[in-house]
Amino acid sequence: MRTNTGAIxxxxxxxxxxxxxxxxxxxxxxxSRSLQLxxxxxxxxxxxxxxxxxxxxxxEIFDLRRDIESATNSVSSGQGTLSEADQGSxxxxxxxxxxxxxxxx
Amino acid sequence: xxAAAPPLRPRRxxxxxVLLLPAVLFGLLxxxxxRTQTERSELxxxxxxPLIDAANALQNEQNRLKTELAGLRARLDEIxxxxxxxxxxxxxxxxxxxxxLGSAGLTPRAGDGVVIQLDDARxxxxxxxxxxxxxxxxxxxxxxxxxxxxxxxxxxxVNDERIVSSSSVYxxxxxxxxxxxxxxxxxxxxxxxxxxxxxxxxxxxxxxxxIKQRRDVQGLGFRVTRxxxxxxxxxxxxLNVRFAEPH
Numbered sequence: 431m432r433t434n435t436g437a438i439x440x441x442x443x444x445x446x447x448x449x450x451x452x453x454x455x456x457x458x459x460x461x462s463r464s465l466q467l468x469x470x471x472x473x474x475x476x477x478x479x480x481x482x483x484x485x486x487x488x489x490e491i492f493d494l495r496r497d498i499e500s501a502t503n504s505v506s507s508g509q510g511t512l513s514e515a516d517q518g519s520x521x522x523x524x525x526x527x528x529x530x531x532x533x534x535x
Numbered sequence: 536x537x538a539a540a541p542p543l544r545p546r547r548x549x550x551x552x553v554l555l556l557p558a559v560l561f562g563l564l565x566x567x568x569x570r571t572q573t574e575r576s577e578l579x580x581x582x583x584x585p586l587i588d589a590a591n592a593l594q595n596e597q598n599r600l601k602t603e604l605a606g607l608r609a610r611l612d613e614i615x616x617x618x619x620x621x622x623x624x625x626x627x628x629x630x631x632x633x634x635x636l637g638s639a640g641l642t643p644r645a646g647d648g649v650v651i652q653l654d655d656a657r658x659x660x661x662x663x664x665x666x667x668x669x670x671x672x673x674x675x676x677x678x679x680x681x682x683x684x685x686x687x688x689x690x691x692x693v694n695d696e697r698i699v700s701s702s703s704v705y706x707x708x709x710x711x712x713x714x715x716x717x718x719x720x721x722x723x724x725x726x727x728x729x730x731x732x733x734x735x736x737x738x739x740x741x742x743x744x745x746i747k748q749r750r751d752v753q754g755l756g757f758r759v760t761r762x763x764x765x766x767x768x769x770x771x772x773x774l775n776v777r778f779a780e781p782h
Contacts, residue, residue: 440557447560448619463655463719465587467554472708473586478715479707480593483715486773487600493775494607 536581581656594717601771608641640699640770644690645725647763649680653746654721654756669753671720674745676713679724680704681742686736688728690767694718697770714772721756725765734759 465473581767618627636642653676656669680698691698696713704713711718727732736742737759749755 440554444557444560447557447564450564464663465710465717466583468583468708468710470582470586473583473590474708476590476707476712477586477593479712479715480590480597480717483736483772484593484597484600486775487604490773490775491600491604491607494611495602497613498607498614501618505614505618517682520667 537652538665544674573577573737590717594625597715602611605769605771612636634655639774640690640697641774643765643769644727644762646689647730647761648688648725648727648765649683649730649737649758650762650765651683651724651726652721652756652760653724656754656756665753668749669755671706671711671722671755673711676704676711676722676724678743678746682736683724683726683728683733684727685742686726686733688726688733690727692725692767694723695768697768701772701774714770725762725767727765727767730761734761 465476468476615632618625633642637644653671655671659666660671676693678685680691680693693704693713696702696716696718698713702714704711706712709719711720711722743757746755746757750757
C-alpha cells in the first residue's frame with residue numbers, strides 16, 4: 431500500500447515536472463521581437479538614432495516658427511503676398527526635386 | 536528466512552526507476568533554465584530596463600514633436616494660402632505649391648490601390664537553421680516599397696508612416712525603424728495607384744523572388760490584396776534637406 435502511494439506521488443511530481451519542462455522549452459524556442467530581448471548595444475544605437483531624429487524635428491520646428499513669424503509680419507505689412515507664395519513654392523520644390531519615386535535608403 | 540530475501544530486489548529496482556524519470560525531467564528543466572540565464576547576459580539584465588525606458592521616452596517625444604510639426608506646417612500653409620488669393624499670379628503660385636506638396640508627400644492622400652501585408656512566419660523556432668529566412672527584414676520592406684513605385688504607386692505608407700524621398704528603412708537588432716519610428720511586424724504597406732499595374736508588379740515572378748520563396752518554404756507572411764479607399768497620411772517627419780538647392 432505504501433509502495434503504491436509512493437509511486438502515485440512520484441508520478442504526480444513527474445507529470446508536474448514534465449509540464450513545467452515543456453512550458454519552459456516552448457517559451458525558449460519561439461522567436462519573438464521585443465525591446466526586452468535586444469542587447470544593450472542595439473538599444474544604445476536605437477536611442478542614438480531616436481535622439482538624432484528628434485533633434486532634426488526640433489530644428490525643423492524652430493525653422494518653421496521663424497518662417498511663420500516672418501510670413502505673418504510680411505503679410506500684415508502688405509508686402510509679402512507674392513513673396514510668401516514664392517518661398518513656399520521654392521521650399522516645396524526642394525523636397526520634390528529629390529522625391530520622384532526614389533528608392534528608400 | 537533466506538527464501539524471503541530475493542523478491543525485495545525487483546521492488547528496489549522498480550523504486551529506483553520511478554525516481555529516475557522525475558530526476559531526468561528535473562535535470563532537463565534546470566538545464567533549460569540555466570541556458571535562459573546564460574543567454575540573457577548579466578549586462579542585458581542590468582542595463583536593459585533603463586535603456587528601454589529611455590527609448591520609449593524618446594519615441595513618445597518624437598510623436599509629440601511630429602504632432603507639433605504637423606500643426607506648424609498647417610499654419611504656414613494657411614498663411615501662404617490666405618496671402619495668395621488676390622492676383623492671378625499668386626493663385627498660380629499657390630496651385631504650384633499644392634501640386635509640389637502633394638508629390639513631396641506633405642498632404643494626405645486617399646484612393647484605390649493595394650495593401651501588402653508582411654509578417655514573420657508563425658512559431659519560428661530560435662534554434663531553427665532558417666530563422667533568418669523566416670522573419671522579415673528592413674530590406675524586405677525596401678524591396679516591397681520599390682516594387683510598389685515600379686508598379687506606379689502615387690503614395691505609399693508603412694504602418695501609417697508616409698514614404699517620401701528622405702524616408703529611411705533600416706534595422707537595429709531585431710527592431711525595424713521606418714522614418715526613425717520604432718516598428719515591429721506585422722507591416723501593412725498601403726500603396727495608392729493603378730491597381731492592375733500594382734498587382735502586375737507584385738505578381739511578376741521576376742520581382743520579390745526571395746520573399747516569395749521564403750513565403751512558400753519558410754511560411755513568411757506575405758500577401759497582396761486589392762483595397763479601396765485607402766488612406767495614406769502626410770509625411771510627418773523632418774524635411775531638412777541639406778546640400779540641395781531648388782532649380
